[in-house]
Amino acid sequence: MNFCLYKYIFKRLGMMVPVLLGVMLIIFFINHITPGDPAVILLGDRADIQDVENLRREMGLNDPFFVQFFRYVGNVIRLDFGTSFVPPHRTVWEEISMRFPTTMQLAALSVVFAILMGIPLGIISATKQYSIFDNIATVIGLLGVSIPNFWQGMLFIMLFSVTLGWLPAAGWSGPQTWILPAITIGTSSAAVIMRMTRSTMLEVVRQDYIRTARAKGQKESTVIYKHALKNALIPVVTVVGLQFGGLLGGAVLTETIFSIPGLGRYVVQAVNQRDYPTVLGGVLLMALAFSFVNLLVDILYAFIDPRIRSQYK
């Protein structure tokens, strides 16, 4: 890497600041206009009105919107994400750091699955266009995108846990428990990546330089994997980066179905309890992860594509 690339990375990192500020403002605003009082929800239907009022004051909910917002931003800059409203009142940082690794692990495993399935199947589909394999792959791809992942997850549990008894139906305690959730989340991404790989490959294999390579008498595998695939990968890599956001979103449902102690399920629970600090912290972190992965993707371009790399020279 050289100076220009560093400058680019710094610029991109700088651009994350307004993105994250925007996310904060939006979530803060949504929290603010959502009906429901966290103090009431926490204390339940038998609480004394005075207790509710005291708790509201403790939570700082009686201050004006912008006072609350800027206080929050100020705290975040000091890496203080506040304290969860819900017992046992841990700091949001603690709560999130207990769950974020699980969700990232799940997302990473499903990306790996999606890539391992999507790219090879896409290549085969493209090189054997209109063959039976291509048709089957197309149908499977379509199914993969259309089946809602919560339903797929339940089918998987019925098949692999109940009927066959191969894999556990719940938990996150070792490779055995990782397989079903990762495949469940990764399926639709695998399908998207497969379709993307197929169409870009189809475009690339019709290019002159591929014909040239073939004319030179190179082996078909060299033509496909060395010449065609490298050029077809750029759009695919972009899609993988964008899919990552979908994977984090999909984690919410999948974590619930497979009883995985991850961030997605936790944030949804926090939304239901109006645990504002947790919702903010969780969403902020997911936004950060998403931005970061897409930055990585952009940097990756430079390594895959010499034309882009040359811009940094």
Next chain:
Amino acid sequence: MKKFVASLIAVVLVFGAFSVNVLAYEGKTELVVASGSLGPSLDPVGTNDMPSSRHQRQIFDTLIMMRYIDGQIVLEPGLAVSWEFLDPSTLKLQLREGVLFHNGELFTANDVKFSLERAIESSFSRPIVEMIDEIIVDGDYEVTIKTLFPFAPLLNHLTHTSTSIVSAAAVEEFGDSFGENPVGTGPFKYVSRVVQSELVFERFDDYWGELPVLEKLRILEIPIQATRLILVETGGADIAVDIAPADVRRAEANPNLTLERGFTFSLSPYIGFNTLKEPFDNHLVRQAINYATDTQALVDVVFRGVGAPAHGPLSEMVWGFAELEAFDYDVAKAKELMIEAGYPDGFETTIWWNSNNPQRGQVAEMLQFMLADIGITMEVIGVEWGQYLLDTADGLHDMFLLGWVTATGDPDYGLFNVFHSNNHGTPGNRTFYTNARVDELLEAGRVETDPDARLVIYAELQQILRDDAPWIPVLQGEELVVLSNSVRGFELTPTTNYWFWLVHFE
């Protein structure tokens, strides 16, 4: 490609081989329970939700323990071995000697004073202990509890997990994080918690009571009801609590499982009328709507036959429950009453339900159709839970759906907050019902210490409430628990705070 598929299958098969679920039950000493939630805290005064309370029950003792034997609520000695009312406001308790906390400290009367005073301070547990005025330590193993007014159900209140006895030393040591380092005197002691995943307890070998056969208790958090059942089916858990009504047949059809079902202290939902508003200030209208409501259909359709139509303001399991004449589904009778009340053409109204509880929405929608038969046009409105509690407390509603769990098993807890005219709004009377005779009886019921006299009081109360109809009681709650066939010794309890330490395997 072939290689890839082959290796994928190989991987699945290899992992599959690890998960053989044949378990030897003989000598098994670990119980695994699948629960919907672990609950946020193990601090008895740190929360007021059901799962937390159930899990606190395993590690803490209360002064008095409530058990359900042969259809009867029985109060058994817990950390108190005997008790006596010196006068209707003064209860003297003799405490168990030689009891150790999980941290090795000796249990004394000071811990009782400390625990109860702590419960009074907490907004979660205050509703259970707010009548306590003073706790006097008379000696290491003698304590006197004075209440602000004569309060007959005090014994029942002392069975509630909010009154669990905690180690004063441990609370001082851990402060706000006591919920994560709970120290009690119960049959199990806390080992670890993985958030949203599992809670691990192990047997407390110095427990004062009969030592459990179980050495370890693991509670798994499994949010999806169907998955909880699946875990028991596949050997991943031994007991699953709160099974979905939709899964009843599946559970019954499986010869390897036992489905346990029994009524609870819950009466949820009920449909309430805002009795301050026209036309619900007229008891004839309220009766008419009761007659026009087919509660059996609601139970069969919305709750799939789990539970039963409720016929009064109390759960059948509550002490003093009176068998009342039901408002049978009778549209003709309802129409007559509407005419008598002066609404021959019906009227327009609204019903609210809290939108985090879809079943209540279904009840409201079915009711909408039923009431159309007597000319009532009812709009169904889902309201967010927090807003719902605030607005129903402010009396902005016409009709609404809520539930009530008589957690202490005593009718006072089931009726006083909900129907006394001093408790309008937040304390629990969201129908704003006002009836001088009801107030009088409610006050008499909590002061009277003679059980027979109390039964008479509560029978009259329930009859008045049935006839005056500030509610349409809908569902008598029922619990569904699935056990693996090897589980022995499990007892249902209407509190649903099961005593898992009684379980063993065969």
